[in-house]
Amino acid sequence: MIAIEARGLTKTYRVYQKREGVWASITGLFHREFKTVEAVRDVSFSIEEGEMVAFLGPNGAGKTTTLKLLSGLIYPTSGEAQVLGYVPWKREHAFRRRFSLVMGQKNQLWWDLPAQESFQLHREIYRIPDEQFRKRRDELTELLEVKDLVGQPVRELSLGERMRMELIAALLHSPEVLLLDEPTIGLDVVSQRRVQEFLRYYQAERKITVILTSHYMKDVEALCRRAIIINDGEIKHDGPLSEIVERLSRHKIILLQFGMNEQPENLERFGNVIEVMPPRAKIEVDRQLVPEVLAAILAEYQIADVGVQDRPLEDVIAEVFSQSNANTRDD
Ligand SMILES: Nc1ncnc2c1ncn2[C@@H]1O[C@H](COP(=O)(O)OP(=O)(O)OP(=O)(O)O)[C@@H](O)[C@H]1O
Ligand SMILES: [Mg+2]
Structure with missing residues (x-):
């Protein structure tokens, strides 16, 4: 059942579009502009x-x-x-x-x-x-x-x-x-x-x-x-x-905090660099490679802190639908 x-x-919602400026607000009283949002x-x-x-x-x-x-x-x-x-x-x-x-x-x-x-x-x-x-x-x-x-x-x-x-x-x-x-x-x-x-x-x-x-x-x-x-x-x-x-667990995110005198450079070798904001960096790595990559990074750089996270759900969702569109599988 x-x-x-x-x-x-x-x-669909009709939402009032506020126009910029004082004059626009006044004329807006007489001539309202709406935009439709398809929720x-x-x-x-x-x-x-x-x-x-x-x-x-x-x-x-x-x-x-x-x-x-x-x-x-x-x-x-x-x-x-x-x-x-x-x-x-x-x-x-x-x-x-x-x-x-x-x-x-x-x-x-x-x-x-x-x-x-x-x-x-x-x-x-x-x-x-x-x-x-x-x-x-x-x-x-x-x-x-x-x-x-x-x-x-x-x-x-x-x-x-x-x-x-x-x-x-x-x-x-x-x-x-x-x-x-x-x-x-x-x-x-x-x-x-x-x-x-x-x-x-x-x-x-x-x-x-x-x-x-x-x-x-x-x-x-x-x-x-x-x-x-x-x-x-x-x-x-x-x-x-x-x-x-x-898909979510296929990759992990490695969060790194580099030591005081260390530059977070040349990280592309380890995986997909998502963000570098010294002294921090984020790299996306194949799940199976996480131990190996961590070992390599720790051997090469002076690292103050490290963490491993799942990819955000939003990213995975974006990936799923970009692929299902490409496959024209949505019907
Ligand atoms: N009462 C409303 N008037 C105008 N627009 C609206 C109204 N309610 C929702 N929307 C618009 O419709 C769209 C879908 O909103 P909805 O609240 O369903 O999203 P959601 O998936 O629940 O998001 P969230 O994860 O943030 O809760 C959004 O663009 C939102 O701005
Ligand atoms: Mg909601």
Whole structure:
């Protein structure tokens, strides 16, 4: 069964172009200039019930816009979508009770109230029966280890704790579709991992359908098997995440800090020099060659500090879609 389907979804915004200068601002009152931004263009995909799909792309790619369309927060300019058989922007009550949208950058809980009050509010909005509500709340607060914090005003909680409360609020009514827009943004590594672990457990247990956007490859790797890549409002790739992970790990970035009297020169021999900002330099190196290259550099230069990192997700995404364009594989 297909849970989420988008066909030719397009959303354009008209944005006011401010012209420069005072005179232009005055005439601008009479003669406004608009520019159209195509936030999402002809986006199509379908997601099976119980799938957990990563939605990846650089800033401004159209991820949030797509999730807003699928939640019915905004209307499309053209195209169609169905979520659990409902057209989201019709905003039927029955639909609202079956999905949830969590935005890492936005608060859905009442800031000055303890989370438990917001939970009560959700109980009423979604008309969750008392017994079920209590059971769900206790189960979720236990799983996310925030039982002792539900009575504290939300504004006093740490970002990680607040995010976990947001998740609880979003799941109290047992939605079958969960749309997660950067649920781990800004979280420290420990909180990030806790959210990941929870989501993995919960999804496996309940077999809900999830779309997850994230800039952190770690989240995505931990949770999803399929990735849809979007850039400039268009879908560039839809396939197994393993392909992307493989590309991501094919190369590593070596970060070097050179000693006081050392010049970071002639580094091209070691790999693809990404940046030289004395006393620092960044080189991209084939994963297998990292030990060898590090040894050679350390033997030749006086190095104050060294680190090895993964390539940024954004770079890999750029590579993936430049190649899929070249292969004319997008259809
Ligand atoms: N309400 C709006 N009015 C005008 N333009 C908008 C609006 N919302 C989004 N856009 C534009 O549409 C494009 C896509 O935005 P969107 O928020 O969907 O990107 P995103 O992939 O979520 O990016 P990020 O990773 O930064 O969250 C951007 O160019 C953005 O500036
Ligand atoms: Mg976004």
